[in-house]
Amino acid sequence: MAERRSLIEGIKNPNPPVDPEKEKAFVFRDKKDAKPDEGGPPMAANTSRTQSNPSRVPLSTRIRADFAAALKRASLERQLEGIEPNTLQDILEQAIEPWLRDNGYLK
Template structure:
């Protein structure tokens, strides 16, 4: 059977990636607080993928409107552009968008 050694003796090896984290673990000390990264600002025009489910009648009507508007050359005709046009005023009215 191998000889047992104290946990603190493992700190003497040169293989440690983060000595301070290892010492904090062995001696039960809290790690110093790491400042959280600054929030990434939202850039207008960048699209965020979003998945949702619509009622069947709304989905069919939205797709029909999109196709008919595309054939007529009317803007907006893409589904995401139509949703942008509809959601933005609602979000502003209810105070969710500045």
């Protein structure tokens, strides 16, 4: 096991020293060099979208317990069968989009 040292000692003696150029390149890297969708879940192939990669915001709500159970079951069964959409988010988006369009909230 490595010798224990205080936090102050760890900060004073960086081991190994970091190259300032590499540090700047990492912190200030160009967004065009970054890989698309890095670290995020893959987009569903056959979902209808108004944009190619829409931004998402958190939304919290409460729904009936039987709806939640049925939605979860549908999601899990579709994932096992490899059917898209199979995530809760994608299923909900597909269900909500027609209502918003029909009532004039989406173009």
